[in-house]
Amino acid sequence: MITTSEHDLRELFGRSIAVSATLAGPEHVLEAANPAFFAAIGRSPDGIGLPLGALLPRGLGDDILPLLDRVGSTGIADTLRDLRVVLGAGAPAREAFFDITVEPRRGGLQVIGVETTQIKHAQRLLAEQRLLVEHIARQAPLTEVLDGMARSIESLAPEPVLVSVLLADPDGAHLRHGAAPSLPGFYNAAIDGIATGDGVGSCGTAAFRREPVIVTDIGTDPFWDDFRDLAQRAELAACWSTPILARDGSLLGTFAMYHRRPRVPQDSDLALARIFARTAALAIERHHIEQAKALAEARAEAAREELARALRAEHELRADAERRAEAAAELAARLRSAAAAQVAAPHPESCQLGGPEGCEAAAEIKIADSWGDSAWGCPAHAEEAILNVRAVFIASEELGGLAAYLGR
Structure with a gap:
């Protein structure tokens, strides 16, 4: 077969x-x-x-x-x-x-x-195909592969031809510029992003129908009503477009051959288009695979970095909690020591640090600030004052007020 x-x-x-x-x-x-x-x-x-x-x-x-x-x-x-x-x-x-x-x-x-013409052309075609496949295998940029393919076809075709490759958006609703080395820049810019749809030029229609669309005379074909003036400015008279399809049948783009004069394709022209449409499909699918791989790797790297940040934050929180625990333990020890040292000193019976509501707990610890003010309080209120009021410290009977602060 x-x-x-x-x-x-x-x-x-x-x-x-x-x-x-x-x-x-x-x-x-x-x-x-x-x-x-x-x-x-x-x-x-x-x-x-x-x-x-x-x-x-x-x-x-x-x-x-x-x-x-x-x-x-x-x-x-x-x-x-x-x-x-x-x-x-x-x-x-x-x-x-x-x-x-x-x-x-x-x-x-x-x-x-x-x-021997066919042999010479076959040798050139195989050489060009081999070079393109090598570019694809070494993961050359897609634009480089498609541009090289377009130039190869233009050199292999028996008659002058201008090649264009458009790439489908992920949703298949629009076509973007891929390669067109011989078409005018203004033309490429104008068709970049055209919609896929029946009657939208040769390429938009081929993408929509998923089948080749042969327009032999742009000047009279209704598919080109909206683009006829643009084509005339670019001196284009015929356009044969072939859809580029993935192995699962999804749309990858279109492959178009433009001519300067109205022209009906020969079977060999259509065969050449099909051959290179398959090559373009290979390149585009490989590009999509590499893009998906790069995206997955980027997401994995981002997840690894996020996990590392979370671990660092957890470590810092744990270290801070340990430091706070150590500070709290140290403060508690100091409070106990101060209470023991001050137990014999004259002091009020009740805590003076309870605020407007007062505190009935026994006054055990004397605290002071850098301005020389001092008060007696229970251990709970003394600790709260030391933690929340700037320049408050445990005072002693030997060193009170500013002198105690300077000598702490």
Whole structure:
């Protein structure tokens, strides 16, 4: 069973031309040739009976005639590789390459040519694809990969083409600029953020329908009613857009090929678009995976930092609680010591620190401040005053007032 990828490669490189001709005498008179031979040299079959030199274009004759003379004089077959030929004329014309083999025959030569254009293009395509996959594997920035892909397609396409890649927002409702190295900057800026929807240009429609949308003439297609003036300013006449889909079918973006003149795509054009849309999907999915991984790592790092901050805060609170406990224990010890030392000193019977409501507890401890004021109180009110009133300390009968403060 032929896979989609294999089918696309056959569309791109499965067509090949074989040319053949029979020549007679030293003048290489054309005796017979197949239609492909006449197409390759740009002449009609009425050239039978004429010397080949009179039929070949100048550039082509300069390459082939020396080969014919050499084989005719030596009798040894020879091959000319990668001979460049322009097939057709005008807009449909295309560049082609042939390997031409000339063999001696009785009374003349036999010319056989096999087109190698497809091989050369396949080699270039595979090289470009391999380079892009290497960029993806080494996690090159997505913009770099998409820009390189766009330039590769523009160089591989048989006709001038301008490539654009738009990236879908996470909700799939809008398309953002991804890469478009050959489109004007004002055009890229104008379509950055366009909505996905039926009839919204080629790309918006392709994204909405999840299928290719081929607009062969922007000047007349209704999909381009809202963007026709913009396209005219950018000198764009046709736009073929292919949706870029993830493996689960979700929208990743669009891949568009623009042309300067109205144009209907060939099967090979559509195959090229599908091949590179798959490459773009690989790059974008890899980018999304890396983004998700980086986001998860950032969240994990933030959680680790938050846990570390919580642990530090807990440690500080624990240390502070321990310091407070030690201070409280020390203060309690001092209160007990002061009470023991002052028990014999004359003092009022009741606590003087109870405030307006008073306190009936026994006065046991004398406290003072830096201004020389002093009072007697119970241990509870004395401790409360020491903790909450600035410059209050335990006084003694030997050192009272400011002197006690200075000598504490």
